[in-house]
Amino acid sequence: MVAKLEKLAEDARSGMLAKSEKTEWRGENAGVTKPFVKKTVKEFDDAAAQAKSIKNVLKDAHTDLKAVQSELKTAVTDGGKQGIRVQDKGDGTVWCVIEHAPDNGDPTEQQREARKGLEDRINKLIARAEEIDDSAARALKKSHGGDTHNFGHAKYSSLDDAQAERALELAALGPGMNKQQYAEFNTLMSFNSKDPEFSTTFYKGLGGPEQALRFYGRMSLDGTLGDDKERLALAKDFQRNMGVALATATDPDNKSRLPASWGEKFRELGTRQIELEQGAFGREYYGYQLLGGMLRHGNYDADFLTPIAEHITQLHHEEPMRFMSTKPTGMGDPDYGFNPSGKNGAGYAPLTSVLEALGHSPEASERFFTGEPTVYRENGTVDKDARLDYKYLDEFTKEDFEWPPDTLAPPGTDGAEDAFNHGPNALGHALEAATTGRAYDSQSTAPVEHTRKGAELTERLVSYFGDHPELIRHNENGEAEDLKTGPLHALRDSLGNITADYMGDFQRVMYGGDVSSGRFPVPGEAAVFADSGQVQRFLAEVGQDPDAYASITTAQQAYTSLLVDEVVNGESQSTVSLEQRVSNSVAPGALIAGIMSEARADAVLDYHAASAKDFNEAAADKGKWANRVVELGTSAIPPRVPVVGEVINWVAEDITESVVKSVEKDVVTAGEEEGSRDYSRARQATVDATEEIVRRALLNRSDINSDTALDIRETASTQAGNSYGEGSMWEASGDAS
Incomplete structure (x- = not known):
């Protein structure tokens, strides 16, 4: 229709308007017929313009609605895969129902969140479709104008x-x-x-x-x-x-x-x-x-x-x-x-x-x-x-x-x-965004490659606050009454997120690992910390913040899981025993766990800057860090079949729960104010987590008999306990201050 009307308009301009302009009008025709011809030709132009406007609006509305429809179908399909059924409420919105819970019991928290997320996702798409429809209808009305004797009103290119x-x-x-x-x-x-x-x-x-x-x-x-x-x-x-x-x-x-x-x-x-x-x-x-x-x-x-x-x-x-x-x-x-x-x-x-x-x-x-x-x-x-x-x-x-x-x-x-x-x-x-390459509040779990400048900025932060931990200290006048709260203590949750994002680099430095070995995969450029003492002081102070502690601990356990899985199931030309290589893989993370555990005790028992409840709740909310590390593993570690599916799925589904359980076993007993440090209990939490990591990694190694598997787990657990002790006792010695 647009093409036909544009041709009619062109014919009108080159035909009757051209002839009208060449004609010498006299008498009443000069004041009536000539203006009438101009007006009529304009109507042909307006009709073509109105048709084009209508076409543009309908074409864009169709494209947008088709895209929304596709997203809706995908959302419903995704819900079905998760055991979630979508039901029409009859008012232009939907509600979602969990149809399948584990062992026919109550839905898990993860399922509840998935249900709510899917419901919100679909309802937003429906609202988007309504907005497109309303906008298109409004534009069409304005294009028409409501005058049956006059084409051409509002014109839209899109x-x-x-x-x-x-x-x-x-x-x-x-x-x-x-x-x-x-x-x-x-x-x-x-x-x-x-x-x-x-x-x-x-x-x-x-x-x-x-x-x-x-x-x-x-x-x-x-x-x-x-x-x-x-x-x-x-x-x-x-x-x-x-x-x-x-x-x-x-x-x-x-x-x-x-x-x-x-x-x-x-x-x-x-x-x-x-x-x-x-x-x-x-x-x-x-x-x-x-x-x-x-x-x-x-x-x-x-x-x-x-x-x-x-x-x-x-x-x-x-x-x-x-x-x-x-x-x-x-x-x-x-x-x-x-x-x-x-x-x-x-x-x-x-x-x-x-x-x-x-x-x-x-x-x-x-x-x-x-x-x-x-x-x-x-x-x-x-x-x-x-x-x-x-x-x-x-x-x-x-x-x-x-x-x-x-x-x-x-x-x-x-x-x-x-x-x-x-x-x-x-x-x-701002520092989180600069170092990690993602917005600080991003919920995406896709790995983002670290740039050289971002890694160098991370090195500067660790070096500076490792030398000046007092700037980020938070002391609510606990036992350490002579220590002042630092002016930048509010930075610690962000510094914890940066640490979690650079977990491979932090684990590497714990025992003086070499970047060129490739044992600690990282996304993009590596951050190389020159002084392990600075790193330990940095972690000891940052870990006193509940959110930072939770981010670091979650990332540490997830990253250790990937390292162990790589040793147990990946290809290697090493002549060192599997038992020893697994132990070496759990050591860096366990040392960090020791520093974190003691930092947590400092915050609760010495500085009174947070409660055990604060730490527990923060840990329960850090699942994205487990998923980010898992995504790193699937992209940075060569894929293996079928083992990676089993182990990676475990990390994705269970690591958060494992971290929460570890935190609950950690350093503070009931009655926080009168509480005491329970070293053996906190150490056991790390040992238990390590044993579970190794057990999962060994699941598909049918060539390893049960006695050997038990020895590997016990050796790794012993190493984890020893490394945990190094981290905990070093932090407790007072060097961190």
């Missing part, structure tokens, strides 16, 4: 155009959006924020960088003011959607994108105060405060984000509290600000915000911490002749570094005290 148009219509309402309109806006943004054409069209439609900042600022303050929890929830979604869309629109790899001048303009506006409401006194805020709220979400390109991060850091170096002047006083509303998420500050400190942004942007973060710095002037332009006399990591890790108190909580309250950890927490997130 469904994205129609969706962006609607989002901009709603954005024009600003805080005047009612909750239904706000929800519709968030739905449009949520489903399209990763679409370059939509995101670029949307941000351009706002009018430019300053208008985008003003819109975000007005909506953020509106959503965080008062006690309207529903409005606050909408503002949280708004913040995430705006950030992800901005990351998409500023990615130079996308065909549709914002010009690089947007980044330059954001830097210029960063130090300017922007009036959010015309004539509203006291409603002026720095551009970087507004931008920071958006930057907290999305994976940003390094060319866009790193210059902003450098500029903000350099501004902070010159005047640490410069942005605090606009922070409201006497509000009594701790949520009010530019960070509706409420995570790590109210949003008045751009430094915290941009570090959070780096935490979601691995490439930008690595460049920030390891690249050659660029100096920026006050207005955000580059000063090519200037050089920095400090490095960013050195700046942040100084004992007297001044973190802005990004909170509206009254002095003396818990919220005010927590504010001093916002900056260090965000710094930890």
Whole structure:
């Protein structure tokens, strides 16, 4: 139809319009017939344009709906494989039911999580289909216009155009959006924020960088003011959607994108105060405060984000509290600000915000911490002749570094005290991204190759905090009353995650292993730690944090499982006995287990910085680290059939439970405050875990008789106990401090 109407329109232009223009009209015809011909020809053009618009919308809607349908079919199939049945609720949503539980008993926690995850996944896909349908219907209505005597109204080159148009219509309402309109806006943004054409069209439609900042600022303050929890929830979604869309629109790899001048303009506006409401006194805020709220979400390109991060850091170096002047006083509303998420500050400190942004942007973060710095002037332009006399990591890790108190909580309250950890927490997130190559809060278990610069940054962190563990110490005035809490103790959970991601490198250094041996496979480049004493001091301090302890312990046990499996079932030309090689494989992990166990005891019994319950709960939540190490094994260790299937499946399914059981057996007895160190119990937990690892690895070795298998397990368990003792007693000797 588009092709036919375009031909008719061309015929009309070259036919009757051309003839009409050549004719000399006189009398009434000059004022009636000639305009009528022009109008008629225009209708042919409008009809062709309307048909093309309809085609574009329907074509995109069909493509998008087909993709959603495919994902839905895959989801239902996946559920069936897990023993989960999908049922229609009759209201446009589904609910999922577990049909098969182990031994006909109660469903496992893993099954419950899988059921909930599948239900959420399917319902989101259905909601996406509804949004596509609504957007297409709205676009078709606007294309038609409702006039039976007039073609040509709204024209769309794609469904994205129609969706962006609607989002901009709603954005024009600003805080005047009612909750239904706000929800519709968030739905449009949520489903399209990763679409370059939509995101670029949307941000351009706002009018430019300053208008985008003003819109975000007005909506953020509106959503965080008062006690309207529903409005606050909408503002949280708004913040995430705006950030992800901005990351998409500023990615130079996308065909549709914002010009690089947007980044330059954001830097210029960063130090300017922007009036959010015309004539509203006291409603002026720095551009970087507004931008920071958006930057907290999305994976940003390094060319866009790193210059902003450098500029903000350099501004902070010159005047640490410069942005605090606009922070409201006497509000009594701790949520009010530019960070509706409420995570790590109210949003008045751009430094915290941009570090959070780096935490979601691995490439930008690595460049920030390891690249050659660029100096920026006050207005955000580059000063090519200037050089920095400090490095960013050195700046942040100084004992007297001044973190802005990004909170509206009254002095003396818990919220005010927590504010001093916002900056260090965000710094930890940025370091995680820079070293691991993934966003700090990523749930993906796929291995990411470590870069040379990321590995070198990890080496620097271990060296620095191994020499200065007091900076990350957390002491709640337990028995060690003379030791102060370090200003960067909030970093420890992130340092624990980095350690878990580099577990192969940490195990290698325990007994002075050589990188070239290849015995400790790692993804990508290896981190080489020069001083094992630094590594031990680093682990001893980091392991006192429950989350760090759980990440490291889970990764250690999973990694040891892979090493043992490789020795037992892999190919080798070694003339050393299998018994000895298995023992060598369990030793590094057991030594780390000893350090971790003693660190846990220090935190609970000496520093009173955490409870046994904290450690137990943290361990139960670290299954992703077992899975990440398993994925590493399947990609870095040559595949073997059929053994790898058995052993890898065990690691994936059972390692988390094994870790939790080990933790529960660890160092603290009942009544924590009056508790004592129970060395034998903690040691036995490591021995038991080692024996289970070796037993599983031997399952498919039919050529090894039961007596030999028993000797191998006992020898390995003995070695694990001895290495555990080395780690535990060394840490307890006081060298770690």
